[in-house]
Amino acid sequence: MDLQDKRVIDSRCSRHMTENMSYLTDYEEIDGGYVAFGGNPKGGKITGKGTIKTGNLDFENVYFVRELKFNLFSVSQMCDKKNSVLFNDTECIVLSPNFKLIDESQVLLRVPRKNNMYSVDLKNIVPKGGLTCLFAKATSDESKLWHRRLGHLNFKTINKLVKGNLVRGLPSKLFENDQTYVACQKGKQHRASCKSKTENSISLPLHLLHMDLFGPTFVKILKKKMYYLVVTDDYSRFTWVFFLATKDETSGILKSFITGIENLVDHKVKVIRCDNGTEFKNREMNQFCEMKGILRQFSVARTPQQNGVAERRNRTLIEAARTMLADSKLPTTFWAEAVNTACYVQNRVLVVKPHNKTSYELFHGRTPTLSFMRPFGCPVTILNTIDHLGKFDGKVDEGFFVGYSLNSKAFRVFNSRTRIVEENLHIRFSESSGPDWLFDIDALTRTMNYKPIVVCKQSNGFAGTKASDNAGQAKKETEPVKYYILLPL
Structure with a gap:
């Protein structure tokens, strides 16, 4: 008696049905045949149909059967409108058509729909590892045979064809790879993936330093340098660049840099990550790291992905330098000045994701200032404070802006008269125009x-x-x- 005025959601019911005509709107009389229930093939006569409106969800084509004792809602008919129905231990939830299953691994059983009902065939259920599979398990010989027939297709794709009923002629079974095929490894084996960490375990500057050496370049800079060394702090992503004439200078530069930066920041370098180049693996570096207690981590040969931080920063610097040289129309001999300027700027503008702060702020503890920055390669006038000038001689030399000084509050400029790069503060910039070409x-x-x-x-x-x-x-x-x-x- 309690269920007469309520609706029962039934997955075995093929259509919505009710025994109370007062719930139906848009009612019309029809001759819909009979409904079988209680073992009687003519348990009830379908004499009409209508709509039950509930607000968010309307039930259409609800049959009126006078002989019914309950009011039934069909799960399959709700799914015809692209809704999803979820049952749990406390309630039944009808979901909107926009609902998407997030994780397929949470699916324990799939029951196909047939004749507007969801029926489980107990003969095809094979328990496996706590999960339940709807398909019978194929034998080892049968799995191997179909694997070879389908061009050594991977078993995950074969099972997807079976579960989705995407092909005909393939047995509805679960295919498993119970052995390793040497032929598949010869044809398909690839490099192991080097996944990046989702969370950074480094919490202090200088704990881990990434290093990479680039070169030699085909064009030497004005000081005959052909290599440049990139050092990146893992925590702050703050980067330093050093220019070298030969690889042999790497050990001396690193020793001087590590000693000076530890004194500046009051932190110790604990780990160095680099490749297997001889510039990093030599007697001088071995003795220095052993004395300082620095652990060195080397990437596997021909696997630059393991030193990805330094490789990506190296690529970012080269792309920025190439762009600045193209925009300024300066010759390629200024590539080192462009790389140095790109490193200086990127330390102050690139945002480190986990902390949402710039590299400069994470390393130095204060926000950077950008008001003094100028376009690379823009024409400048340089006040001549060195030479003894006559009363009517020009006071300035012409030149081009090529970077920022790291040791003083000054700009690096190329003096067109003296043909050298100098650091000077008494400069006037012309940012609106650029040079056609540097040399006359x-x-x-x-x-x-x-x-x-x-x-x-x-x-x-x-x-x-x-x-x-x-x-x-x-x-x-x-x-x-x-x-x-x-x-x-």
């Missing part, structure tokens, strides 16, 4: 003391005839003289 070819040849070579074209007359000789002589006199300048590579 006439001024360059004069400073290098090159003399022009005069070359004249010879005539094409035939030798041995006087007429041709006269013609060739006339042609030589009328052709203009061309000048060539020889420059060293």
Whole structure:
């Protein structure tokens, strides 16, 4: 009697049914045949249908059966409207069509729908590892045979074809790989993945330093350097760059850097991560790290992914330097100044995700200032405070901005008159315009003391005839003289 005015949600019921006509709206009489229940194939006559409205969810095509003792809602009919129905130990939940299953591993049993009902076939259920699988388990020989028939397809994809009923002719069984196929390993084996950590376990600066050496480059800088060393702090991602003429300078630079930075920050370097290059694995570095108690971690040969922090920062610096050189139209000989400027800027602007702070703030404990920054390569005028100038001589030299000083409050500029990079504070910037090209070819040849070579074209007359000789002589006199300048590579 308590259930007569309530609705029972039944997964074995093929259609919504009620015995109370007052609940139905948009009612119409139909001859829908009979409903079987209680073992009687003609348990009730379907004489009409209508709609039951509940607000958020409306039940359409609800059959009116006068002989019913309960009001039934069909799960399959609710799923026809793309809804999902969830049963648990306290309630039944009808979900919207937008509901998506987040984790497939939480599915313990899948029961197919047939004839508007969800029926479990107990013959095909095989328990496995605490989970329940709907499909019978294939034998080892059968799994191996179908694996070879399908072109050594992986077993996960084969089972997906079976569960999704995506093909015909494949047995509805669970295929498992119970052995390792040597042929599959020969054809498919690949490098092991190097997954990055989701959370950083380093909580202090200088605890772990990532290092990588780039070079040699095809173009030497003004100071004949061909390599540059990138050192990145794991906690703050603060980066330092050092330029070298040869790889042998690496050990001395690292020893001086580690000693100075430990004194500056009052923290100790504990771990160094680098590759297997001889610049990092040598007697001098071995003795220094042993004396300081520094642990060294080397990446596996030909596996740069294990030193990913340094490799990615190296790539970021090169891309930024290449872009600044292209924008400033300076020659490639200034690549070191561009890399140094890119490192200086990125330390103050790149945000470290876990902390949502810049590298500069994490390492130095204060927010950086950006108001003094200028475009790389922009023209500048440099106040000449060194030479003794006459009353009417110009007070400034022209040049180009190429970076920031790391040891003083000054800018690094290239002086076009002296042809050197100097640090100066008395500078005026012209940010609105850039150079067309750095060098004036006439001024360059004069400073290098090159003399022009005069070359004249010879005539094409035939030798041995006087007429041709006269013609060739006339042609030589009328052709203009061309000048060539020889420059060293």
